[in-house]
Amino acid sequence: KNQVEQSPQSLIILEGKNCTLQCNYTVSPFSNLRWYKQDTGRGPVSLTIMTFSENTKSNGRYTATLDADTKQSSLHITASQLSDSASYICVVSRTGANNLFFGTGTRLTVIP
Amino acid sequence: NAGVTQTPKFQVLKTGQSMTLQCAQDMNHEYMSWYRQDPGMGLRLIHYSVGAGITDQGEVPNGYNVSRSTTEDFPLRLLSAAPSQTSVYFCASSRRREGEQYFGPGTRLTVT
Secondary structure, three states: OOOEEEEOOEEEEEOOOOEEEEEEEOOOOEEEEEEEEEOOOOOOEEEEEEEOOOOEEEEOOEEEEEEOOOOEEEEEEOOOOHHHOEEEEEEEEEOOOOOEEEOOOEEEEEEO | OOOEEEEOOEEEEOOOOOEEEEEEEOOOOOEEEEEEEOOOOOOEEEEEEEEOOEEEEOOOOOOEEEOOOOOOEOOEEEOOOOHHHOEEEEEEEEOOOOOOOEEOOOEEEEEO
């Protein structure tokens, strides 16, 4: 069964600290993996897209890693800011399929 | 560019009523899709379109219709609203099926 699981479900960190969010998937055959940020009441916004051959990709303070062998990805946020408070969604695309497989997200709260 | 726009932002319907959720994009994207987002669940694909005149069903299409008469517009019609359709609806577009998706701001629908 094609699934995407994220952990933790929620996370609270102090402003300025780093954190890492996890994504495990069983989607096959794999096409690409995306991380989205979704602010409350807004639509998801793309952070990174990684294909099979890419094992790391950065977007400012966000760095995503991909291990296609173990089917795991992580999103590392450096020097967190209050504006990082959002849900982070992992999405996996399957080759030849029209639907994407969405995780349920990690709710990150950054406190001063 | 306005990106992906959706109207209305909020809507309350009575059971049995019909309505159309509007979605438009000005990026000349071929691929457009509709998702619903429910608490504790990942986004689920309702319908999608790979170009003007072409639509297909996603994961949860029952109770919804779509059409794609132009590249820019992709309306979602609720035929006879039911309380189970209470959700937040997102429209998304991308240049190609596996490309980066751009999401609209969402429509929060409540069916009483």
